[in-house]
Amino acid sequence: MNMDDVTARGLVLLGCGKMGSAMLAGWLKGGLPPGSVHVADPNPSDWLQAQGVHINEPLPADPAILLVAVKPQIMDEALAGRETFGSGKTLILSVAAGTPLSRYEAAFGDSAPIIRAMPNTPAAIGRGITAIAGNANVGEDHLSLAEALLTSVGQVVRLEGEHQMDAVTAVSGSGPAYVFHLVETLAAAGEAEGLPPDLAMALAKATVGGAGQLAEDADEAPDQLRRNVTSPNGTTQAALEVLMDETNGFPALLRRAVKAAAERSKELSRG
Structure with missing residues (x-):
């Protein structure tokens, strides 16, 4: 799985607030075709609507990436009916705060490769640092792809495991x-x-x-x-x-x- 795969199969973005918009801007600037991006957001910004991406249209069946960038308070609503993305063909990448891997495993099943990422607000100017950790289904190709996507907003570091995420949240997230x-x-x-x-x-x-x-x-x-x-x-x-x-x-x-x-x-x- 690589960026060519993302271009061909598409990237689905659940939520496109400040963090999602910052990442999307970086991807588009880096050459990702707008037509490869599908956004599900109930309140798309004027900026988003001007980018030429698909907004609130039917989603591809097995995109390369499903990026979850919604607030934890509306996570249940955002994930409802998304279990079809858990076939194992789609990498689930979350930048939502405070939501553990187990929550996504419950939503997408046992086959889905899932990476949890903790970016911070300087990502909005391309100066963030993001820590990532994956579940048991995540391989090197998944981690490399996540790094390629997340470097659009700054540095990326890999954690030993999700158990370090609370400390990362306390140091760089907050x-x-x-x-x-x-x-x-x-x-x-x-x-x-x-x-x-x-x-x-x-x-x-x-x-x-x-x-x-x-x-x-x-x-x-x-x-x-x-x-x-x-x-x-x-x-x-x-x-x-x-x-x-x-x-x-x-x-x-x-x-x-x-x-x-x-x-x-x-x-x-x-x-």
Whole structure:
């Protein structure tokens, strides 16, 4: 199974919100013919309707890919009557949050190859990172195809198994919100030191964005990058002595935050 197979047999997209649209834009830009894409979405956006794909038309019997990109709250409705895609010929790929492989196995049967993926919101600008894990029916060709599709919105990593998905959700799935809050609080701290709000926010956004890009691009590890900008007894060291405090600083705070997110992910997966 490869991208030529997807072109020939088609790709079915259940749901086309922000994440589905981001991925579809990447596939179309990469050369996937619009005529090979079939979308089932009760409220198609104006953007989607302008792409030349099939929208809410009869679906192909055995597409190469069935991508599930609906919200968990409407999962039952979206999967109703889709059991025909469980013949084993179609790869089921889900980017829906909090929905375990077992839920899809119950819907599609024992023969279906199913991959669960956890992307994050920077996928909307092609800068996401997605973790994938498959069920027992998934082979290397399925994983490679999933990677080819998901790299349209950023990096892809393979997990040892679905048991790691809750931790991934807590780190990269929910992680962008932690960074957005860092921007908020850094700007607020700048205001508290006398900066105008607009200037404080501009400084905070550019600093977090630039540092993140540097951390991703540099050959050096983040701890070395931190040392590189920390002069002995300087201003950065004074701040880091507060932030790196093992009791009240980032280490303990982020451990608690990530653990809380992971535990909530486990609760949601259990329904």
